Amino acid sequence: MRKFHVLALRVILFISIVLLFPVGAIAQSTRSGQGMTIWFDAGGAPGEPFSTIVQKGAEAAMNDLGCKINFMYSDWNPETMLVNFKKAVAATPDGIVVFGQPGDAAYGPLIDQAFAKGIVVTSIDTALPQTLGKHKPDGFGFIGTDYTTQGRALTQEALKRSGLKKGDRVFVWGLKRLPERGKRALAIIDVLEKAGMVVDYFEINQEVDKDSSLGIPVIAGYIGSNRDCRMMIVDHGALTSQMGNFLKAAGISPGAIYVAGFSLSPATATAIQNGYVSLVSEMQPYMLGYFSVVQIVMSKRYGFSGFEIDTGGGMIDKNNIIMVAPLAKQGIR
Numbered sequence: 001m002r003k004f005h006v007l008a009l010r011v012i013l014f015i016s017i018v019l020l021f022p023v024g025a026i027a028q029s030t031r032s033g034q035g036m037t038i039w040f041d042a043g044g045a046p047g048e049p050f051s052t053i054v055q056k057g058a059e060a061a062m063n064d065l066g067c068k069i070n071f072m073y074s075d076w077n078p079e080t081m082l083v084n085f086k087k088a089v090a091a092t093p094d095g096i097v098v099f100g101q102p103g104d105a106a107y108g109p110l111i112d113q114a115f116a117k118g119i120v121v122t123s124i125d126t127a128l129p130q131t132l133g134k135h136k137p138d139g140f141g142f143i144g145t146d147y148t149t150q151g152r153a154l155t156q157e158a159l160k161r162s163g164l165k166k167g168d169r170v171f172v173w174g175l176k177r178l179p180e181r182g183k184r185a186l187a188i189i190d191v192l193e194k195a196g197m198v199v200d201y202f203e204i205n206q207e208v209d210k211d212s213s214l215g216i217p218v219i220a221g222y223i224g225s226n227r228d229c230r231m232m233i234v235d236h237g238a239l240t241s242q243m244g245n246f247l248k249a250a251g252i253s254p255g256a257i258y259v260a261g262f263s264l265s266p267a268t269a270t271a272i273q274n275g276y277v278s279l280v281s282e283m284q285p286y287m288l289g290y291f292s293v294v295q296i297v298m299s300k301r302y303g304f305s306g307f308e309i310d311t312g313g314g315m316i317d318k319n320n321i322i323m324v325a326p327l328a329k330q331g332i333r
Helices: 002-018 023-028 049-065 078-090 104-116 129-138 147-162 183-194 206-210 212-225 237-241 243-249 266-274 285-302 321-329
Strands: 037-041 068-072 095-099 120-125 142-144 169-174 198-203 229-234 258-262 279-282 308-310 314-316
Touching (some): 037 285, 049 285, 078 095, 104 120, 120 285, 142 285, 147 183, 147 279, 169 183, 183 198, 206 212, 212 243, 237 258
Parallel strands (some): 037 095, 095 120, 142 308, 258 279
16 A cells, blocks of 8 residues: 555656656657756755655656756755855756755845856745745746745644643744744744743754754753643754654653644654644645756756745644555655
8 A cells, every 4th residue: 555655646746747748858858857967955964854855855856857966965054055055056067956044135146146057946945035036937946835824824723723721831942043934933923922822932053953852951941840831833844753752751741732843754753643743734845855856857958937836734633644654654745
């Protein structure tokens, strides 16, 4: 059954691409990305849950389209992302895929230079709206979701399902400091405060952002001082995946605190099944990797403008995790 699901997904993705190809192009070449090289910033570190799924999606597109991909890693550090981008531009590839965390102000001039050299750039996960408006005709697209909408939707659903009342204490762990990316944490806080919750916000520091295992003392320390915490909302895929371990280390039993977060992974699926994580809003990172590569190939080969694909919105909980857990274990969901 697992093999069937994987095969079905690959078939659907491949058919969607084939339908976009001009008939003449198919006759001339079996794979439209043949001979192309793409540099791809996978965001985190090798083996990090979210980045691994993104990379698997990109590799699937690479195999389907016949292009070559050089992966880079930035430990979620915006400055490292900019360094990686400059390195990629110097190699003059056909295209570059970036996470948008550094923001328009930092990335904009560099992306201008890349397009001037004939390099197609596209962004995933975090939008670069000004760059999109400027370079969409040149092939710059965005694969991801609107962070404000996603943050609001998850928080509203979590409040509805958890049954919290005004005055209850909620812990929020986010990345407000990052342009665009920080909008999700701001949306979460806004919904909670309007609902009358007591919000304790913690910024995810660079060390924890890079290595999620370092989050144990943050959670243990917070719970030790705030035993009345009723809910935790974690604005970070890798940290969401570790919440089961964090809560166990803090001596918290499954379900004692309602935990909501983002992005599915094998560890997150296990935490949902074990009762430590109650609700997850899925970004579908496999799609970030797959369709960003398609974007580069389609724009470079056929001159298509950038496209925007919303990969967010789905909610995962104990009622539907059994359907997607096998795919999570394979690094697809």
